[in-house]
Amino acid sequence: MKHITSFLFLLAVAGVLQASPPRKPSSVIPIGKVMTHDPVLAKQGDTYYLFATGQGISVMSSKDMKNWKFEKPVFDKAPQWAVEAIKGYNGHTWAPDILYHNGLYHLFYSCSAFGKNTSAIGHATNPTLDPSSPDFKWTDHGKVIQSVPNRDLWNAIDPNVIIDEDGTPWMTFGSFWDGIKLVKLTSDLNGVAQPEEWHSLCRRPRSFDLPEDEAGDGAVEAPFIMKHGEYYYLFVSFDYCCRGLKSNYKVMVGRSKTVTGPYLDKEGKALNRGGGSLVVQGNRDYAGVGHNAAYHLDGKDYFICHAYSVAEEGTPKLIVREMTWTPDGWPIVDL
Template sequence: MKIANIIFLVMIYASVSFAQDTRRSDIPVHDPVMIKEGDTYYLFCTGPGIAVWSSPDMKAWKREAAVFPDPPTWATSVAADFRNHIWAPDITLHNGEYYLYYSVSAFAKNTSAIGLAKNKTLNPESPDYNWEDQGVVIQSVPGRDLWNAIDPNLVFDEEGTPWLNYGSFWNGMKLVKLGDDLKTVQNGPDDWHTISRRERSFELDDRNPGDGAVEAPFIFKKDGYYYLFVSFDYCCRGVNSTYKMVVGRSKDVKGPYLDRDGKSMFEGGGTLVLEGNENWHGVGHNSAYTFDGTDYLIFHGYDANDNGRSKLLIREMEWDSEGWPIVSLEE
């Protein structure tokens, strides 16, 4: 009986521990994006096959199955050593379908491509749940391109035209017009734009990302403006991370995006939104949404109290009298 009781208690403890582990609020994420379907919030982020979490309240999170249990069939033709660790997704509901953009890349190279998958629902219990990969949207190639095809974000302008903004290092953030299928890149003279960049300390080299550290663009529409958030400096270094978020805005989705002082983000401008402090070594790669009338900034930070591990951070976003975002890092 004693052995049976011990086994029973161990099983109960393991069950409780697992529940706590999969429903904790400080979940380990990079590059989070969020969407709400019905009464459930879904979080997509960098991870094996694209990591997915669900929550009823943005506080208690449950780990769901990855989008891609096996790598996309085309991925190794882009990055030969790809192992299904997929970066920086972006999720949008359009005309009754969910469009999930994602990044396949080799680290610190612009050997990269942005892919697209579609689903009718995000609820894994639904009989309609099925991710269908649509293949490559856009690809960058070393020796050819001065940009990096990662960190996608979809936005629609006031006429309903879809635009994809993306990029990391090199010659900055790009904005390209898409066709009605939200996949086909348009190649007219007014269909490609550089919307944010930083100067590098040496001559541009299409095989070297350089030190113009800017990435993770996300455009949020508010009160007649398009707000372009980007992350400056360096992620992914644990306690040595220096990530921070800046913003500019424009009346035109194509820009120019100006910061509070009127400096163009094309010239390295950007008004500081949040940077690290004694509790968070760096914060960045944000997305922004309005849920039930409240604006939120969703991002990750490197926890100074947990050896610099990356954690999910969700903060309400307010606006000052001149229409600039106000976000506090502390809760």
């Protein structure tokens, strides 16, 4: 029952269950009042676009990353391929990723039966993020990968795509089960490249005597890879999201000189053997800090994530912080 309650809480704060009508697209909201889960960011021209979990994938725009305007969601209804392919899928799309590659904006999104690895990751493209442009149109390309219970020991949610220094696209993803995976994609990003190449990037110990939707002390999800200097940095979220002020989410990191790993923490322990160095966690103002993304924009590095406001009784908030680095190259984020 507690997992159903957690799911309903997530849907409510993400805008799927609404006690009042949704805001009009012209509504401008200061950053301190932006409610969001699983944020990712892209910039086109002088405008930032934020994509997040919500009805049809929520979209907001901003000129300064401080004041945000609601835009039309990516999808006006659940992708039909997901409705047909995923048993128990309720039409909710969540945990997106966004990047610009070969003249298109690529959006990846999660479709899942909550708490099970009956999941899939979809892919949609648009030549522009500007909704006023005559070229603005989302084209859905359907499923990239799918996880199936009793076949796969991984979960196809929480995608993040990076193009390596050789121009090869890779998608990292995952949650609970056997941790965080990485797979090589085709050049159009529509599917898994052949011959298939898979890697395990991060694992935590997990008892398989637990129910499917429990990870015990082994919860890890929401990977994001950022290149900085000579290293690739793998950010992941440990422990539990989506429980309001009871959430104990935190962001951990490891780094590698190759995108495929192994990723090592500050102590030299591999993340695929339970390692991970703390980047940021909850404090007296916020709980459940996690599901982050990281970007180099306008000459600075930014760290974005969601967290639950203590002052507002667990309301999920968008967190945007400038990220700095230690002299030996580890990220610093002040909450």
